[in-house]
Amino acid sequence: MLAATAPVEIPPDEETIIRLENVQKVYVGRGAPVEALKNINLTIRRGEIFGVIGESGAGKSTLIRLINFLERPTGGRVWVDGVDLATLSPEALRKKRMKIGMIFQHFNLLWSRTVFENVRFPLELAGWPKDRAQARVEALLDLVGLRHRRDAYPAQLSGGEKQRVGIARALANEPDILLSDEATSALDPKTTDDILDLILSINRRFGITVVLITHEMHVIEKICDRVAVLDRGVIQEVGPVPDVFSRPKSAVARRFIAEVFDPPSDGKGASGPAEGDGRRTEALRLVFVGAVAEAPIIHRLIRSHDVEVNILRGEIKRLKDVPFGTLTVRLTGTPAELTAARAFLTEAGVIVEAVTPASEEVTDGAL
Amino acid sequence: MHFENVVAHPEIVVQATIESVYMVLLSLFFSVLIGIPLGVLLIITSPGHLWPKRWLNEALGAVVNVFRSVPYIVLILWTIPVSRALIGTSYGTNAAIISLVAGAAPFFARLVESAMREVGRGVIEAAQAMGARTVDIIWKVLIPESLPGIVSGITVTAVALVSYSAMAGLVAGGGLGALAWNEGYNSFKNDILLVATVLLIAIVQVLQWIGDRIVRRLDRR
Numbered sequence: 001m002l003a004a005t006a007p008v009e010i011p012p013d014e015e016t017i018i019r020l021e022n023v024q025k026v027y028v029g030r031g032a033p034v035e036a037l038k039n040i041n042l043t044i045r046r047g048e049i050f051g052v053i054g055e056s057g058a059g060k061s062t063l064i065r066l067i068n069f070l071e072r073p074t075g076g077r078v079w080v081d082g083v084d085l086a087t088l089s090p091e092a093l094r095k096k097r098m099k100i101g102m103i104f105q106h107f108n109l110l111w112s113r114t115v116f117e118n119v120r121f122p123l124e125l126a127g128w129p130k131d132r133a134q135a136r137v138e139a140l141l142d143l144v145g146l147r148h149r150r151d152a153y154p155a156q157l158s159g160g161e162k163q164r165v166g167i168a169r170a171l172a173n174e175p176d177i178l179l180s181d182e183a184t185s186a187l188d189p190k191t192t193d194d195i196l197d198l199i200l201s202i203n204r205r206f207g208i209t210v211v212l213i214t215h216e217m218h219v220i221e222k223i224c225d226r227v228a229v230l231d232r233g234v235i236q237e238v239g240p241v242p243d244v245f246s247r248p249k250s251a252v253a254r255r256f257i258a259e260v261f262d263p264p265s266d267g268k269g270a271s272g273p274a275e276g277d278g279r280r281t282e283a284l285r286l287v288f289v290g291a292v293a294e295a296p297i298i299h300r301l302i303r304s305h306d307v308e309v310n311i312l313r314g315e316i317k318r319l320k321d322v323p324f325g326t327l328t329v330r331l332t333g334t335p336a337e338l339t340a341a342r343a344f345l346t347e348a349g350v351i352v353e354a355v356t357p358a359s360e361e362v363t364d365g366a367l
Numbered sequence: 368m369h370f371e372n373v374v375a376h377p378e379i380v381v382q383a384t385i386e387s388v389y390m391v392l393l394s395l396f397f398s399v400l401i402g403i404p405l406g407v408l409l410i411i412t413s414p415g416h417l418w419p420k421r422w423l424n425e426a427l428g429a430v431v432n433v434f435r436s437v438p439y440i441v442l443i444l445w446t447i448p449v450s451r452a453l454i455g456t457s458y459g460t461n462a463a464i465i466s467l468v469a470g471a472a473p474f475f476a477r478l479v480e481s482a483m484r485e486v487g488r489g490v491i492e493a494a495q496a497m498g499a500r501t502v503d504i505i506w507k508v509l510i511p512e513s514l515p516g517i518v519s520g521i522t523v524t525a526v527a528l529v530s531y532s533a534m535a536g537l538v539a540g541g542g543l544g545a546l547a548w549n550e551g552y553n554s555f556k557n558d559i560l561l562v563a564t565v566l567l568i569a570i571v572q573v574l575q576w577i578g579d580r581i582v583r584r585l586d587r588r
Contacts (some may be wrong), residue, residue, distance in 0.1 A: 029577075068496055070492060070495060070496060091540070094498040094499075094500065095497075095498065096498075097496060097497065097498040098497065098498040102493065102496040104489060104492075104493060106487075106489055108487070108489040108490045108493035109490075110490060110512060111512065111587050111588050112511045112512050112514065112585075112587055113511070121497070121507070122492075122497040122498070123497050124499055124501055124507065125494075125498055125507075126498070147531065153587040155587055155588055156585075169497075173497075173498075173583070176399065179496075
């Protein structure tokens with residue numbers, strides 16, 4: 001259930017498409033050298049959508065550019081499809097890059113070319129004959145829903161349309177991998193969701209592996225299968241999205257999750273003795289992942305245990321396909337009943353965390 | 368004012384105009400031919416660009432700066448031996464063209480360089496990510512994306528060449544500059560001086576008008 005924290009030695013196999021092995025990147029300029037990435041180990045599986053989240057300056061852009069060697073590592077190895085990129089000749093690297101599409105925050109379209117010509121650009125580079133390229137571009141424009149804009153210039157397009165052109169262009173050479181460099185960061189929330197839906201449908205339809213970097217947890221929760229949390233050049237944790245959401249181990253991960261969820265509670269009226277009769281009150285944060293989120297667990301708790309349940313706040317959402325809910329409750333009962341209630345919840349598959357007073361920190365509560 | 372001298376010898380005015388246009392267009396052609404590759408080299412060899420080569424960048428920059436810092440009238444004198452070596456004479460419109468190109472090509476190369484600097488780092492990176500070679504990026508990204516800037520650079524250079532060509536004509540002979548000086552001012556024929564001036568202004572206006580129109584058609588930003 002828990003994510004593997006240190007994905008160090010996973011042998012290369014059919015499942016693995018990208019593997020970073022002890023990768024380090026140091027920038028040497030004027031002044032002290034800057035270590036942008038420190039000892040990165042990552043394995044990305046064929047066909048998954050893998051997200052890397054981090055604040056600006058965490059090293060995300062450098063990390064994603066290692067996968068197509070726009071940035072070369074100063075230490076370690078980058079394997080793509082079983083090939084160590086450092087061993088490729090310039091010509092072989094060029095061929096390899098054609099199989100790795102990339103989209104960008106600022107789209108990076110050629111403004112002197114029409115939509116059609118922008119999408120054709122990578123095909124020109126790959127030397128496609130004109131008539132085949134023409135048919136391919138038409139199909140791509142249909143795929144991203146831009147057939148009617150084929151003769152427009154980028155300056156005449158909205159942000160969402162520009163990114164659709166970017167996506168069509170990135171897919172032109174039928175890549176195995178799509179790299180997304182903050183592709184939705186310059187878009188409004190509605191357009192962001194449209195673009196994310198498009199990326200998800202492309203991933204499902206063509207089985208293209210997607211690696212994306214973002215600073216928005218919303219992007220991770222909506223389409224990613226697994227996530228790595230990057231902070232100051234170090235991967236703090238990595239695992240399936242529901243696992244990281246339900247049991248974040250690093251402070252950075254908790255901070256990102258708090259962006260899209262209720263903060264765990266302000267701790268007010270948390271645990272403590274209740275009115276004198278030997279009963280206690282306990283504030284708990286309950287996390288429901290998967291089927292558990294849809295089961296009437298609180299109902300069962302009340303029926304089987306002599307505790308009062310006071311719901312302070314709650315939220316349920318989907319992490320890609322997995323239902324995911326959080327509920328902050330105050331339980332009141334005898335210490336024995338409270339212990340039994342916690343055991344019941346844990347048994348039912350709920351992740352139980354104690355809310356500590358006067359702080360937003362949540363301690364692991366499987367006490 | 369009466370235009371008796373112009374009316375008496377219209378053919379010398381026509382002849383001088385043809386010579387001026389010839390000098391401007393031909394030297395513009397060679398300036399562009401030299402200036403674009405030179406501008407491309409200046410930009411791609413600069414630090415952090417496609418083909419960073421520090422020594423080459425600095426050497427080219429120095430040569431360009433030398434030509435640009437010598438006043439044109441002095442540059443004409445220095446190109447006299449070059450003209451003699453290349454075309455056997457230092458006199459006439461063809462000799463003038465050599466000094467015009469020497470003055471205009473480095474100037475235009477700098478305009479090309481700065482137009483290409485406007486092409487975003489991101490677009491170049493996107494092309495690299497698609498597997499573009501450096502030569503692909505020059506032909507398919509740098510040049511087309513900076514074309515409006517290059518064309519307005521050509522216009523600016525053409526206008527400068529009109530004024531340079533008047534000076535070159537004085538030394539080497541030919542064109543409206545020489546006409547204004549020899550047949551006009553020195554011969555006390557003010558009507559010829561006036562007509563030559565008006566024709567020079569007209570050439571500049573036409574060049575500017577054509578350039579602006581092309582830029583407007585090309586600019587899709």
